[in-house]
Amino acid sequence: MALIAVAQSMQFAQPLPLQSGAVLRDYALAYETYGTLNADKSNAVLVCHALNASHHVAGVYAGRSKSEGWWDNMIGPGKALDTDRFFVIGVNNLGSCFGSTGPMHTNPATDRVYGADFPVVTVEDWVNAQARLLDALGIQVLAAVMGGSLGGMQALSWALQYPERMLHAVVIASAPNLTAENIAFNEVARRAIVTDPDFFGGNFYEHGVVPKRGLRIARMIGHITYLSDDVMNEKFGRQLRPAAQALAKAAQAIASDGADGGDSSDAVVAAAQYLYSTQEVEFQIESYLRYQGDKFAEYFDANTYLLITRALDYFDPARAFGGDLSLALRRAACKFLLVSFTTDWRFSPKRSRELVKALLDNQRHVSYAEIDAPHGHDAFLLDDARYMGVVRAYFDNVAGSLA
C-alpha cells in the first residue's frame, strides 16, 4: 500500500529575522509529514532538502501517478528511514518555488511580487524557520535531522544552532562549506540566468516572461557536476543523437549492400554519422543535457535558483571561528552519521572527512561510511545496498534508543 502524502502549509505571523539583517514578514512554510508522532513526541525526524527538491520527500499524492517524493526510496513504511517507527517531516525552504514563501509571492510591505527584492536567505535562516515549524507542531526534540548535499548542510547547521533540540544528525554527501570550484560553478549558473534578457533584473514576473534560456544553461551546468565522468561515459559515451544513429544505421546498410568492402565504405559510414554542424545536437550527451535543461526551466524559478545557490555559497560554520572547523563544531552535542560517495567530485569524500576530523577532535560520537558508488553526487538519491544498509542500521538503533 503506497504511502499517501498530503501537502500542508503553515502561516507565520511573527517576523523572522534573517542573518543579513533583513526581516521576513507574514511567511508560509509548505511541509508534509509521514507516520505518527508518538505520545512523548520523541520520534520525529526532520528531512532537509537540497537545491531543487521540496517538502514532498516521500509517498505519492492521491490519484497522481509518478508523484513519488524525491527521497521515496529512502523514506516510507519499512524503508531505511521507516515511517512505521518515525514521524518524518519534510519542509520546503524559504525562497523556494514549491509552496513556501518565495520570490514569486507578494511582498506584504509593497503589495507587489517580491522578485529580486526577496531577501537573501541562508542555511541558518532556513534552520531557524524549520525550528519555528517544529515549535508549532509541538516537537521540542528531534530524534534526528537528516539531509543530503545542501540538506546535509542544514542537518549540520541544526547541530550547531539547536544542539539541545536533536539527538542525531545524518549528513550525506555534504561538506563544511563550498570550495572555490563549487562557487565558480554556481556563479556560472547565476550569470546564465542574470544575463538572460528575459530576467529583467529578477522582476520578470511583471513582464509575463520566464528567463528560460538562463535556467536551462544553469541546469545543464549543475547536472554535469552531479554525475561522475565514468557514469556519463557509460551512459552516453560518444554516442550520437538518436536521429543521427538511425541515419548511420541506414548508411551502414547501404554500405554493406554495396559489398565493395574495405576501408572506403567504413569511411563513408563514419562520415555519414556526423552532421558537421556546430549548433545542431550532435552527441547524445548534448541531447540529454538540453532535455534536462528544458524540463527544469518549465518548473523552476530563476530567483529561487539564485537564492539557493547563494545559500550554498555562504554556508561556512567555521568562518566565525577563524576557519577552525573543530572549534565551530564544539557546540554540536548530537551523534552523527556521515556518508560520502567515492565518485562524488562536487562534495567529495575529502570534504566529509574534514567534518569527521572536526567531530573526532571534539570527541563526538560519529560513524562515517564512504560508499564506493559510481554515480557521483547523484548517488545520494539512488539505491545502493551498502548505502541504504548503513542508514537503515543507524536508524534501527535510533528507534531502539527511543523505545
Added chain:
Amino acid sequence: MSDLAIQHAIAELVPRGARVLDLGCGDGAMLDYLQRTRGCTGYGVEIDDANVLACIRRGVDVIQLNLDEGLAVFEDASFDVVLQIDTLQHLRNAEVMLRETARVGRLGIVAFPNFAHWLNRWSILMGRMPVTKRLPYQWYDTPNIRVGTHADLAALAARNGLRVLDSFGLQEGRTVRFAPNLLAGTSVYKLAR
C-alpha cells in the same frame, strides 16, 4: 579479530574507561566488549563495507578509512589506547602504521599471528606453508599480505624508536612469557613512543 580468548586477553590490557581507537576493528566486537565491560569509549577504523555495517548495527562508532592512506584525521596522542589486532598482516606499510599507532595513542597494543610458532616452523621444515588455527588460509588464497614473527616486531619497534612496555605470547587463551617466539601462536606488544 577472530578468537574470543585472544579478544578477552587483550581487553585485559586496556585500562578501564580508556579512549580507544581500534585500527582494523572488524565487526566491532572488541570495541563493543570494551565499552560494555570496561567502560571504554572510542572508534573503530575499517575499510570493509560489511564490517562497517556490522559496527553500525552494534552501535559501535566506526570510521571507514583505508589504513594504507594513513591516520591524518587523528591528532597526536588523542587516544589512551590504539589497538592493532590482527591488522598488521593486512597492511601494505606496517611500519608506517606502527609509528602512527604510537603517534595517535599514548599506548599502542599490537597483536598478530606469530609465524615463528613451532607449529609453523615444523610445517616449513616439512616443506609446506602452515595452515593453522591462527593462520587458517592456504598460501595461494589468503587475505594476509605478509607474515612476521614475535622477534621481528621487537626489531621493528626498536628501529622506529618505540619503547616496548611489555611483550608476550598468547596460546590457547593463556599468556606465554617463556620463549613466546617459539611457543605462542599469537604475539602481543604494548608499545609507546
